[in-house]
Amino acid sequence: xxxxxxxxxSKTYDSQTALQPFSLELKRGELIAIVGESGSGKSTLLRxxxxxxxxxxxxxxxxxxxxxxPAQKLIPGYDEIKLIHQDFQLNPNSTVxxxxxxxxxQYDKGYSKDRLVSLLFEFGLEGLKDRFxxxxxxxxxxxxxxxxxxxxEPEVLLLDEPFSSLDPIQKHKLITELKELxxxxxxxxxxxxxxxxxxxxxxxxxxxxxxxxxVQKGGSQELCEHPxxxxxxxxxxxxxxxxxxxxSFLRPSDVRLRSKxxxxxxxxxxxxxxxxxxxxxxxxxxxQIWEVDDPLRKYKVGDRVYLCFxxxxxxxxxx
Numbered sequence: 001x002x003x004x005x006x007x008x009x010s011k012t013y014d015s016q017t018a019l020q021p022f023s024l025e026l027k028r029g030e031l032i033a034i035v036g037e038s039g040s041g042k043s044t045l046l047r048x049x050x051x052x053x054x055x056x057x058x059x060x061x062x063x064x065x066x067x068x069x070p071a072q073k074l075i076p077g078y079d080e081i082k083l084i085h086q087d088f089q090l091n092p093n094s095t096v097x098x099x100x101x102x103x104x105x106q107y108d109k110g111y112s113k114d115r116l117v118s119l120l121f122e123f124g125l126e127g128l129k130d131r132f133x134x135x136x137x138x139x140x141x142x143x144x145x146x147x148x149x150x151x152x153e154p155e156v157l158l159l160d161e162p163f164s165s166l167d168p169i170q171k172h173k174l175i176t177e178l179k180e181l182x183x184x185x186x187x188x189x190x191x192x193x194x195x196x197x198x199x200x201x202x203x204x205x206x207x208x209x210x211x212x213x214x215v216q217k218g219g220s221q222e223l224c225e226h227p228x229x230x231x232x233x234x235x236x237x238x239x240x241x242x243x244x245x246x247x248s249f250l251r252p253s254d255v256r257l258r259s260k261x262x263x264x265x266x267x268x269x270x271x272x273x274x275x276x277x278x279x280x281x282x283x284x285x286x287x288q289i290w291e292v293d294d295p296l297r298k299y300k301v302g303d304r305v306y307l308c309f310x311x312x313x314x315x316x317x318x319x
Contacts, residue, residue: 002061003028004156004188009058011044011212018044020213021058028155029186031179033199035235036209042192045209046158049190050083052076062155082149083158086165088141090133096120096144097129103151119147122181139170146178150187157182159191163198175201196235208232230317239315240290243283247317252278252291254313257299261306265290267299281305 002025011019019041026032036042047053049060051067060067062080070076090099100119104112120126123143133141142162149157163171179202182189193199199206200220207217208231216228220236227233230249239249243263257279268289269280277294290307299305 002026003030003063005059005061006045006049007059007061009045009048009060010056011041011048011053012056018212019048022214023058024207026188026190028188029183030205031182031189031203032191032205032207033203034190034192034207034209035194035196035199036192037194039211040209041212042209043160046083046160046190046192049156050081050158051078052083078154079152080154081156081158082152082154083160084146084149084162086161088133088145090141090145090148092133095130095132096125096136099133099144100125100148100151103148107152115151115153119151122184123147124177137170138166139174142166142174150185154187156188156190159189159193161193163193164195171198172201178202208235227315227317230319233315233317238291239317240292241288242314243286243288245314247319249315249317250290250309250313251315252293254309255290255292256308257292257294258306258308261308263307265305265307267301267303267305270294270299270301272297279305281307283307 004026006022006024008021008023009019010021022045034042034045044053048055048069051060051069051073054069054071067078067081091102094102097116101112101116104115120129125143125147128136128140133144136144163175166174175198191199191202204219206220206223208215208223210231216223216232223232224236230239233239233249237251237253239251240255242248242250264284265281267279268282271278275295277297279292279294279299281290281292283290292307
């Protein structure tokens with residue numbers, strides 16, 4: 001029996017489909033990321049998983065027991081499933097200790113105290129326990145919000161783009177730290193985001209959602225090397241359309257720069273990146289502009305260059 005099951009969940013608003021039938025089976029302690037652009041149905045899906053929104057069809061089960069929606073349950077939501085939003089939802093007039101302890105008010109005092117001490121230690125918040133949210137960085141506030149959600153030891157944690165307001169350095173550090181905590185605690189995590197890089201810092205187990213529909217799922221290598229659509233391919237990098245070839249594309253890293261070849265172009269822009277120069281090359285025939293990697297940092301703006309590639313690197317993609 002699957003631990004957390006989402007079976008043919010769909011959602012329609014006034015005859016507009018927000019989420020096409022979606023199914024997912026998760027084992028206890030599994031981490032998965034659902035990646036999609038704004039409006040793809042990610043947040044709707046998480047709210048249905050948490051029992052906070054009615055689905056149009058399908059069912060959600062935890063340990064074989066149905067998760068009831070607001071039409072079926074007087075007080076929506078479950079302690080076993082916690083949803084973390086983009087905003088931290090902390091009480092601004094409460095300290096770190098008070099924010100984390102709030103979900104434990106109805107629990108035994110001894111358990112509540114021990115749980116608080118444990119969470120402060122695990123999240124590295126002992127030295128900040130008496131501070132108010134306004135005295136914390138964005139990353140620290142998000143740690144407090146997640147610690148509060150984990151206070152009652154939920155079995156499933158749903159993350160709704162909770163790192164979108166953080167700067168890249170804060171975000172990358174926090175996701176790495178949280179991954180270690182989730183694995184240590186054995187927490188089952190569903191993370192939705194529009195940022196593939198964020199997703200891959202947490203897990204290699206991916207589902208790509210577009211316009212309410214699953215377009216592909218699998219590991220990062222599989223999705224990168226064998227994308228089924230242009231949308232999936234572009235999550236990993238820019239793709240260049242090959243002239244006079246239908247739906248055929250190349251990634252910038254799969255183009256070789258040579259002094260002889262078939263596709264002639266001129267470098268019109270050059271950007272210095274950590275591991276290579278990124279070139280913009282205008283093709284002589286048709287004027288199309290390709291993005292190409294120059295790992296040897298050999299070419300400059302104005303240089304003439306031929307673009308070559310191997311057939312096995314060509315991606316044939318649907319729209």
